[in-house]
Amino acid sequence: MPLFNMTDLRGRLAPGQRLIGLDPGSRTVGVALSDVSLMLASPYGALQRGKLAANAAELAAIARREGAGGLVVGLPLSMDGHAGPAAQAARDWTHALSAATGLPAALWDERLSSSAVNRFLIDEADLSRRRRAELVDRMAAAYMLQAALDASRPA
Numbered sequence: 001m002p003l004f005n006m007t008d009l010r011g012r013l014a015p016g017q018r019l020i021g022l023d024p025g026s027r028t029v030g031v032a033l034s035d036v037s038l039m040l041a042s043p044y045g046a047l048q049r050g051k052l053a054a055n056a057a058e059l060a061a062i063a064r065r066e067g068a069g070g071l072v073v074g075l076p077l078s079m080d081g082h083a084g085p086a087a088q089a090a091r092d093w094t095h096a097l098s099a100a101t102g103l104p105a106a107l108w109d110e111r112l113s114s115s116a117v118n119r120f121l122i123d124e125a126d127l128s129r130r131r132r133a134e135l136v137d138r139m140a141a142a143y144m145l146q147a148a149l150d151a152s153r154p155a
Contacts, residue, residue: 001095006151009070017070018033019068019070019149020032020034020066020068020070023137024074025137029046029048030043031045031046038153039149044141055097056097060102070103070104072144073093073105073108075091090107108144
């Protein structure tokens, strides 16, 4: 299945369908979920990063349960905006995940999403390092999904 830009992905959704935001890391995948109006992203959970088939099955189950019709996956571009090996790995994983779940997908720049969330959790929420580690993946996914929703909102 081809990857879409955010505007086209939104256009492919049936009315009332949500989007799932994913922040793939080396050990966990942060998961966020939009509301049905595609205005607000919220942290949903985190999956242990494992074999593609297992992660795809978990995400397909979430999509069925929550009425999601597409995926938005964080793209780890370098600070100067170039796509390095990590970005290519994310692109390949997204293609495979989209095919395995049957859900259309788009990539979205995730630069500094984890840093911004960590900074917030330290400065504003005053959480312990352990509690921050539990929350950062799902909150980074929500941060990235919210940016994608905001940028692709119809005028």
